[in-house]
Amino acid sequence: MESYQDEILVLQVNNWQTADKKVVCYSREHGKIVFMAYGARYPKSVSGRLLQPFACLEAELYPGTRVDKLKTCQLAAPMPQMELEQMAYGFLMAEMTERLTEQGEPSGEIYSLLQNALQLLVKRNPRLAALAYLIRLLDHCGIGPVYEVCVNCSRLAEKDGWFSEMQGGFICEECCFGHEKSPDLQSFHEETRKLWQRLRMLDFSEPGHFSVKGAALMELEQILHRYLVYQTEQPINSLSFIRQITGGN
Structure with missing residues (x-):
């Protein structure tokens, strides 16, 4: 099975079994990827230390049916230094x-x-x-x-109004006037x-x-x-x- 390479941004890392990590990332060329990093929880694992949220990595992976497998990875950019x-x-x-x-x-x-x-x-x-x-x-x-026009009447949003997640955007006061407002x-x-x-x-x-x-x-x-x-x-x-x-x- 041929491997592939891509630049990834780590979104989520979870411990898996006794020595592995399951990782969700977003990559430049392949979009969202879910992969297993076997042995990444061992203290001597270089990949394990790099697999942290928000890390930007050059990764080589083997494709799988639903979950890919990490072969190697290295830093593509410095690890971000974030406050809490x-x-x-x-x-x-x-x-x-x-x-x-x-x-x-x-x-x-x-x-x-x-x-x-x-x-x-x-x-x-x-x-x-x-x-x-x-x-x-x-x-x-x-x-x-939609927030620039009313989703009901297409009137420009020029004044205060309402927002409905069910209807997907802005509703003007005129469309609500005289009607019972949705929860x-x-x-x-x-x-x-x-x-x-x-x-x-x-x-x-x-x-x-x-x-x-x-x-x-x-x-x-x-x-x-x-x-x-x-x-x-x-x-x-x-x-x-x-x-x-x-x-x-």
């Missing part, structure tokens, strides 16, 4: 990348987006970096919500939409400096996190870690 909060938001980005992508569906754009977002994470506000990445990731996966509706203020647009268009290599209102940031996080839960039909596990270290509710 940066790591927590990195786990959020990694978790959603793993959830929203499929094996056998490569995207060089998603790989570059994730690579640049991880670099931005350690340089700027990790909370904003993670939000910007998730917004762009949803767009690349083809499930980005999934959340307030979606104009300032929040402006922040959404600002993060969606953010240049990760040169993000610039801009101010953010706390209320808009919190509302955008709530909208986006609920939308991700709706799309994946699973709770976001990394949010509990974020709340634990930031003191959030």
